[in-house]
Amino acid sequence: MSATNKQWTLIRRPVGDDVDACLRFEEKPKPVVQPGQMLVRTGYLSLDPANRLWMKDEPSYMPPVPLGGPMYGGIIGTVEASAAEGFAPGDLVTGLGGWAEYHLFTPAEVGRVTPVAGVPLSAWMSVLGATGITAYFGLLEVGKPQAGETLVVSAAAGAVGSIVGQIGKIMGCRVIGIAGGAEKCRYLKTRFGFDEAIDYKNEDVAARLAQLAPPRADGGGGVDMYFENVGGEIGNAVIENIALRGRVMLCGLISQYNARERVQGVDLTKILMRRATIEGFLVLDYFPRAAEAVSALSGWIRSGQLVYDVDVRDGIENTLSVFQSLFAPGGGHTGKLMVRIDPGVA
Amino acid sequence: MSATNKQWTLIRRPVGDDVDACLRFEEKPKPVVQPGQMLVRTGYLSLDPANRLWMKDEPSYMPPVPLGGPMYGGIIGTVEASAAEGFAPGDLVTGLGGWAEYHLFTPAEVGRVTPVAGVPLSAWMSVLGATGITAYFGLLEVGKPQAGETLVVSAAAGAVGSIVGQIGKIMGCRVIGIAGGAEKCRYLKTRFGFDEAIDYKNEDVAARLAQLAPPRADGGGGVDMYFENVGGEIGNAVIENIALRGRVMLCGLISQYNARERVQGVDLTKILMRRATIEGFLVLDYFPRAAEAVSALSGWIRSGQLVYDVDVRDGIENTLSVFQSLFAPGGGHTGKLMVRIDPGVA
Structure with a gap:
């Protein structure tokens, strides 16, 4: 001592x-x-x-x-x-x-x-602390996922993102992760069970998304939900592909936190055209309900549906x-x- | 003929x-x-x-x-x-x-x-057509105004904006309009009954808003609702002052429609911090319910509460x-x- x-x-x-x-x-x-x-x-x-x-x-x-x-x-x-x-x-x-x-x-x-x-x-x-509670309420309460919908997650190999994607799969969604590098992208699929992964360092995110979640006949893109951790270019590329009545769960903007100068913000044109929503949330607001999340998350860990x-x-x-x-x-x-x-x- | x-x-x-x-x-x-x-x-x-x-x-x-x-x-x-x-x-x-x-x-x-x-x-x-129907459903269904809240409207002297502000007053809100020039600003107050007006051509919108709708003790700004018609610099200045759980009703982005180059988008930092929401909407989606709006709007016209x-x-x-x-x-x-x-x- x-x-x-x-x-x-x-x-x-x-x-x-x-x-x-x-x-x-x-x-x-x-x-x-x-x-x-x-x-x-x-x-x-x-x-x-x-x-x-x-x-x-x-x-x-x-x-x-x-x-x-x-x-x-x-x-x-x-x-x-x-x-x-x-x-x-x-x-x-x-x-x-x-x-x-x-x-x-x-x-x-x-x-x-x-x-x-x-x-x-x-x-x-981690998974039973703020990280898991953020993923749980951000996706379920803000995103309101429906089975069959397409969910995109940025910083997908990160602590929050990897849990968001897996909860998305548990909810029956098709899940596409965005991460940096081929190795992380492989990991998203092999360890966390994502359906698809986009390597933002080596791929054009908007173009790949247009392939993986193609525009629909109603005039919208194919991304029903976007769990946003990074902002900047990646955020804009995903929002370009947002679906009609798509939801952006705004969890973080890590690309901006160190910015010295004014950041290039989000072009809201597609949000308007496609009647989409961007909603900011903070885990602080959900701490009073943490027990709900801990109970569900530990159940999924025990059943082998969730790894971290x-x-x-x-x-x-x-x-x-x-x-x-x-x-x-x-x-x-x-x-x-x-x-x-x-x-x-x- | x-x-x-x-x-x-x-x-x-x-x-x-x-x-x-x-x-x-x-x-x-x-x-x-x-x-x-x-x-x-x-x-x-x-x-x-x-x-x-x-x-x-x-x-x-x-x-x-x-x-x-x-x-x-x-x-x-x-x-x-x-x-x-x-x-x-x-x-x-x-x-x-x-x-x-x-x-x-x-x-x-x-x-x-x-x-x-x-x-x-x-x-x-105008007031009983798409213009009035846009104002009616945009404010009431997307913004969900509560008496006592502060509503900011851009392009406030415009066809939609002037009706939005008046419906806001009918709902018991404090209404601040943004328009170009002292004459329009006077008109907002004398003809449409806005509480305050900001002349974006001659005033610093963010600074004036911080005076008219000052930050609150909870750490948010004072703008509970923002009816967005213009985007660009004005949009960013208002969102800078958004309140905790504020709502941005995204109706239009007129400042961007003629843009040749990439627009300066919206900085989402305050949307995240203040758990605010941006929601795009289009009047098209509300046409099936137009009769509701026409009935309410014509009632307010008859009672003298709404001018256009x-x-x-x-x-x-x-x-x-x-x-x-x-x-x-x-x-x-x-x-x-x-x-x-x-x-x-x-």
Whole structure:
């Protein structure tokens, strides 16, 4: 047990891709529990594209991370000391913690994690955590899939995308994934059971979609639903092929998060002509209903209908470089990216 | 009664703003009625921004206007000769006719117009026609206004926009219009009862909106609903100020219809952050329910809650120049623009 707290401190707000210069790795005194608080030792830290948005000093769906404090992220950890009612050392909790070894929480700031035999703890940071809950409600509540419809997913080999595609298959949809590189595309089909995959690095996305989901006699394209994770050129290429009354589930716009200049936005012409809908959603709004998603997702995992990948890297000192790899086009990871901060965690 | 049919023939498909070179005014033989048809003499011809889209050879919600034939538009006219069951000379009908003095219709292609005492015939081409039906269903069915919400309307002094704003007031909303020039802005408030008006030619739309509909404590902007007629810079400025769970009713994108180059699309960042929705709609889909709208709209006209303007120009030979004025930024007309082709019509 250390007397210090290693953490990544946000010292400046990033402009473009200069995140490296905005975070400093440092050692602080280990926090001391006050009445009503618990001290949690971080086990796993989740790294997500949205973290990039929280660094900006712009109105968002969350207050910006304060300068001079630890960068935030989703964590799962173990209570080490508690002066909070109902929590004792050894309890597992999840919440929004720091990129840090330790964090003080009040009971209102955490959820309790009850391990299930045969399910690794990291699943609560991925398929049974925000990642899976995003995929579940985004597709089912926003997209409202019908059997036989065509679903397109961007960043399809990513943590959220790979689960969205599989839930689409469970719902009886035809699923087309977009990912970077032939290897990822193969993986979409062999591991996750996508019907088709488009390699945006080597293929013309709009042209391939026009083949795989051809325009229909009613004058619309063939894409009934688009689960949008990236924005930019890929988003425009898919929307060009949207079907009559198609639905765009707007989950993320990773291609824009590092933009220094004004982005090329979405041409709404086809949205108008085809009476389509674009709807933004955030997993935050669905946390109160998380149990529904966890129940369905764990059922599909048990039945073998849903598989998921986690990519766990070790060592808090590596957090920044692991985070940066999220934004490398077609970056080297598959599945939910996280850092194991506490080497002793399961 | 002439033996010829003056018409505007589409001879080329426009690229950018070269519409002048694409339509030729010519004289053709007057069509001869075949069994099952009626010959209709055009009374009023409606000129609408969407007509521009129909000239393109691109998949749209309508087949493109064929080259070598008359350009299309909404018309109201008088049956002059009939070999169709149920229609007799003197009957008034409405439908999609030519930019022409005469047009052959089958009964399936027209709707019957029953004049009402005190309501001029031109109203069936404006507030009780596609214009009013667009405003009615677009706002009520797509926007779902709640009393106390803030509604923003672009092209607010236009035919559709001025009706949308007034229905918004009837529903208890606070209504802000965007129009070009101080005179139009005054008119929005004095004639149509808008609460506020923004002059996009002389004011910074985003900054004015941030004052008139300031950001709220929940992190969203203050615009609950946006009735979008124009797209481009104005669209982006309004969406920048969209409220949490705001709705964008996508009715038109007039700023883009003449574009030669790729348009600057909409930045979806705020749509994502604020869980907002953009929904495209077309009046075509609501024609089967037109009677609902006509009943409500004429009730509001009778009670004095709804006023409307028509701008009637005379002479088929002027059609093209009148049409072009639709696209002049802050062009000189207020209200529904139409051409009276038949000088003898009421």
